Amino acid sequence: MFKQLLLKATVVAALACMSATALAEEKTIKIGSQVPLTGGLARVGLDFLEGIQVAVKQANDDNEGQYQFELLTIDDETAPAKAVAAVEKLASQGVVALTGGYGSNIVGPASGAAHELGIPYITSGGMAVGLTQRGFKNFFRLSNLEGYSKAMAGLAKMVDADKVSIVYNNVESTTDLAEALERALDKAGIESVIHSYDGSTGNFTPLVNRIRLQDRPDVIAMVGYENDYIAILRAAKILKPDIKAIVGGWSLATAQMNSEFNDVVQGVAGTSMLPYPVHFSGGEAQRFAETFTELHDKTPDYIAQFSYVQTKLLIEAILRADKAGEITGESIAREMHKTDSETLIGRVTFDENGDNPHFANHIGQHQGDKVELVWPESAATAQMVLPGRPW
Amino acid sequence: MTNSKMNNRILVAAVLITTYVLVPLLFGGNSYLLGVVVSAFTIAGIAVAWALLGNLGGMISFGHAAFFGIGAYTSSLLAMRFGVSPLLGLLLGGLGAVVASLAMLPVLRLRGPYFALAILAYAEIFRILAVELKSITGGAGGLLSIPGLPTVAGFDLNTKLGGYFTIVTIVAVSVLVYYLIRRSTYGLALRAMHDSENATRVLGVPATRLKALMLIVSAFITGVVGAFNAHFINFLEPNYAFAGTWTILPIVAAIFGGYRTLTGPVAGALVIYLMDQLLFKSLIPQGHQLILGGLLVAMILFAPDGLVGVLLRKVKGGGDHATT
């Protein structure tokens, strides 16, 4: 008798469990990320991935029991054709959307392939003007050139420059930014001279000397990558041109540059969303920093901030799409276009071409062991130190 | 018909059937896989052209990317600016590469590594010109949305499968051309010399006119392959079009597969590229290129005749002559 009761109870309990699990069945959603983990852009790619991972982890923590986000990552080896292959492989593995991509010449073909396959693609690593001129309804990007050029021109104006010499790497994205900067400076009534250089240049003494003796500018603007900046700054420290400030584009006013090349970047300004050390105040920012440190055992930098935000927005759009009915390429894209959020990098919406018109960068300056925001005034954390140069 | 000739014909037929029928049937639906195979065959095409120049022309080139890029840009620009059909563009791309090779004629008299490096210099010069001549080539930004291949006889070539058939045909025709040239009186004389290294040196170098012809043929094939790639990927930019990969991988493939054999370059390209992308990359996502390096080293040390060379020896049981 007792045994029978026990048996019945067990069966009932088992059934209850089963139906409970059936009710609380977790939905697995696959997100793909195609990033450079090897090749020339490997360093950026790894940082990128770290930010994405934080967003996915948070989403899984927040939606435990209801949704499980699975992140599938494939290395695009900094090669366009391999990026296309990566996108195709991810598609075959069932991802509903893609977050990632760095380098306009890679993002171009990769997002093209994603478009063909009907998969939404969001990036913060493709600045080229042409990317949002293809009429794609499922391509999105967080940042664009204007956000950078406006900031750099703003700094030039703030230090009362009459003439700026722009030195830029001759690959596409840096060329585009240099040209955008030229336009922005022109609008502000500031004269500019441009010099393009080859990315494999190791010795900038002749070029900087030419600027020093022929151009005689008030400000030197650098548009390139880390190794370019260091080489240019070193040459400038030798030649000591008489300028008020040096300002650079991306990858310059970063924590990494401050800690690894501190004496070379003193007084140098560059685009930066947040100061360093960054005091993440307020709920989301703090949570981001904590999760990042938990996952990766270091403090986040600007690349991870961007990739975190883009992934978070993507996941939110996916969740909205699911609640509204179903998860498809079109429904996600539709929800993405409805995005209007205050994020770590400011307000984000997407226009019909996928650009974020609210993107506006700030300028940070290396002051001692810190990077202080000096422009615009509304976001400044400190006064700019003049002259803004490492000598 | 002798036994070995019969065997050869059966082998060729089997390969053709596999390529044109089996592979599309089995993998036609898998976009990713087809894309990888197309890339492998693209490398194979260049590898054949490179081996042809090396074997028949006696010249090693370190700059085949030059022909690849010129072919790509020629065809793309003609399609985008003048509406030329990409299919015709393939041939015109090859011709563009031929024109580029004519610019290289002065360096034909250079020997060995001097020639090899001179061609590399040309490739780099073309790349830099592609960046600087912005109004013509689109500069560093390159060309986006290049038109794809057209529909031929009701079959849309602008698909993964269509691209597959196109490149496979290009490679097959290239191998055929290689075979025919080799069989001709000129080719026969060279083949007899191939066994003896010293003899190749003592032979000196074949008459300049014939060398030039081999350069032209090699350039043409590579240019066609380059043009194909542009219309397949629909995207082009200087660093990509003239990338060192287009030079290096075909060389590695040709030597891996068997530099002196006819099919070695193709086999080498397929094996290396497919193994790397399909096998190694999934096993070791971040270090898979390392395995490739290790494989090359092992290959050179233990099987210098290349894959096909080793297979041939096993099949025929000895004999060093390069027959296939």
Place this chain on the structure above:
Amino acid sequence: MFELTLQAVFSGLLSGAFYALIALGLALVFGTMKVINLAHGELILLAAYVAYTLESVAGWSPLASLPVALVVVGICAAGVYFLISRIKRDRELNSLILTFGLAIIITNGILMIWSADVRSTGGDWAHGAFVLGDSLFAMNAELLAAGVSVVLVVLLYLWLNHSWYGRAIRAVSSSSEAAKLMGVNPRQLELLSFIIAGVLATFAGVALYSAQTIAPELGHNLTITAFIITVLAGMGSISEVLVGGLLIGVIEALTVTYFSSSLRELSGFVLFLAVLLVLPSGLSGLKMKTRKAGPTGVSPGSSEKPARQKQLQHD
């Protein structure tokens, strides 16, 4: 204007001497064994990373890390030679692929061990300014690297032409059969020349780390630069390596100053082609016309016999 040109020439000479330093090891091996070591750039990079590790972990200055780097790269160079010596035939072509495979392994190894970040020395002195007469500027490290380059070129030249080992290496490269008859062990000498190439690469790598920034993908570019200078100089001639390097360095600097910096590489390649068109055997062709015997090895474009006879006559 004059000031600008003078600085350009000065900078060009310095960077040209550095190019020569990069090329020396490759030129030596190429001249003596007719082997193109495509992993040469990676050996240079390896030395640079060793210097980086010692500086970041133990605070050693790049100069202090030289001995350790010499050992590490020397061993690697010997390892490369060991593998090459196992090639049974077609050594010129097969060693090309072998060293290419090794280059891939080393580059990826460096990437995995040291990550893709850009590195450079933090030392103050290295980046200090050296000012000559108020209008000529250079980085201390640049100057030192150029000086080291010249010294090494001279030492190498003297060694190859006046020491027993040096001349034995030249004999082996010309004809290993004849050398054996003279009591020389070709293998030992080839190993020696490889190790010396490793030593030269080490100096280049430490100099690179001191004067510029390093990243894993540099290996390939270094090899190409070394190769171009080597071929420009002409097979087997050491002094022309310095001349070739200087020439390219100066032309590049003048192009940057007076035209556009993005044409810098173009000027180097055009110069390279121009020289080869006029002198098919590279710069060493200039010497050939004035001397009876060639420097070392076989001059390209001629068959072996005449050079060998010349060599024996000379000695």
